[in-house]
Amino acid sequence: MLQIINEIKSKGVDNAHIIVLNLEGKSGEGITIDENSFDNYLQFGGLPQRFEEIDGNGIHQYLIDLFKSIIEKDVFGNHKKINKTMFDQIGKYIISTTGRAFSALSISKSLKNGLTNDEYKSISKTIFSYSEYLEECYFMTECLPYYLKGKERLKGVKKYYAIDVGLRNTLGNVIDLDDTFALKGIVYNELKARGYEVKYGKMRNREIDFIAIKG
Numbered sequence: 001m002l003q004i005i006n007e008i009k010s011k012g013v014d015n016a017h018i019i020v021l022n023l024e025g026k027s028g029e030g031i032t033i034d035e036n037s038f039d040n041y042l043q044f045g046g047l048p049q050r051f052e053e054i055d056g057n058g059i060h061q062y063l064i065d066l067f068k069s070i071i072e073k074d075v076f077g078n079h080k081k082i083n084k085t086m087f088d089q090i091g092k093y094i095i096s097t098t099g100r101a102f103s104a105l106s107i108s109k110s111l112k113n114g115l116t117n118d119e120y121k122s123i124s125k126t127i128f129s130y131s132e133y134l135e136e137c138y139f140m141t142e143c144l145p146y147y148l149k150g151k152e153r154l155k156g157v158k159k160y161y162a163i164d165v166g167l168r169n170t171l172g173n174v175i176d177l178d179d180t181f182a183l184k185g186i187v188y189n190e191l192k193a194r195g196y197e198v199k200y201g202k203m204r205n206r207e208i209d210f211i212a213i214k215g
Contacts, residue, residue: 041165041186042165042182042183042186043056043165043166043169044056044059044166044169045063045164045165045166045167045168045169046164046165046166047062047063047066047164047166047167049062049066050062050063050166059166059170060170063166063167063170063171064170064171066167067092067139067167067170067171070137070139071087071088071091071137074133074136074137075087075091075133075137079133086126087130087133089111090107090111090126090127090130091130091133091134091139091171092171092172093107093111093172094107094127094130094131094134094140094160095134095139095140095162095167095168095171095172096168096169096171096172096173097172097181098140098159098160098161098162098168098181098185099159099160099161099180099181099182099184099185099188100159100181101157101158101159102131102157102158102159102160103157104124104125104127104128104131105120105121105124107124107127108120108123108124108127111123131160134160135160138163139162139163139167140160140161140162140163141160141161141163141192142158142159142160143158143159143160143161143188143198143199143200144158144199144200145157145158145199145200145201145202146199146200146201146211147201159200161184161185161188161189162185163189164189165182165185165186165189168182168185169182184209184210187209187210188210191210191212195214196212196213196214197212197213197214198210198211198212198213199211199213
């Protein structure tokens with residue numbers, strides 16, 4: 001995937017993006033979008049080849065294989081000394097928890113217990129690098145804070161959203177159709193597909209999930 005994007009950029013297209021099928025594109029022209037089709041999309045996402053699979057098990061395996069094949073080529077191929085087992089574990093965790101404020105330190109503490117502060121900081125640096133590799137592979141995109149007031153800084157805390165909700169669910173073994181973070185991911189990707197620059201913010205101590213800017 002990374003190689004394809006680089007080839008596109010080499011031809012002078014600097015703002016290339018990966019966008020999966022949205023719910024309308026998944027349903028097809030003339031097909032009614034109902035509760036069942038939405039639940040299916042919410043669980044399995046909109047990556048095109050997944051519609052060739054006949055059941056949930058097939059879709060699950062396709063998404064797992066897709067993750068492995070891209071990681072093998074675009075991450076392990078470019079970073080020869082990387083700990084493959086550690087990246088696989090942490091990479092899946094990062095993608096499956098997208099939609100939340102990203103903190104490499106918090107992730108390191110949730111994955112490893114009983115370490116010293118220096119050890120946590122060391123792992124945090126590794127996790128931050130892993131998040132950048134995943135973004136480079138177009139598994140997820142960052143959502144930056146929008147400063148609603150000049151004095152009200154959000155300290156650069158960013159969020160990530162998975163490029164596809166089905167991939168997020170599969171890597172995290174999630175089957176919760178009431179998962180608000182999965183729903184937010186669908187909204188975020190839809191706004192991006194419609195050409196908006198998307199950020200998040202805060203006002204009066206309450207978070208604004210999306211600030212959509214166009215033009």
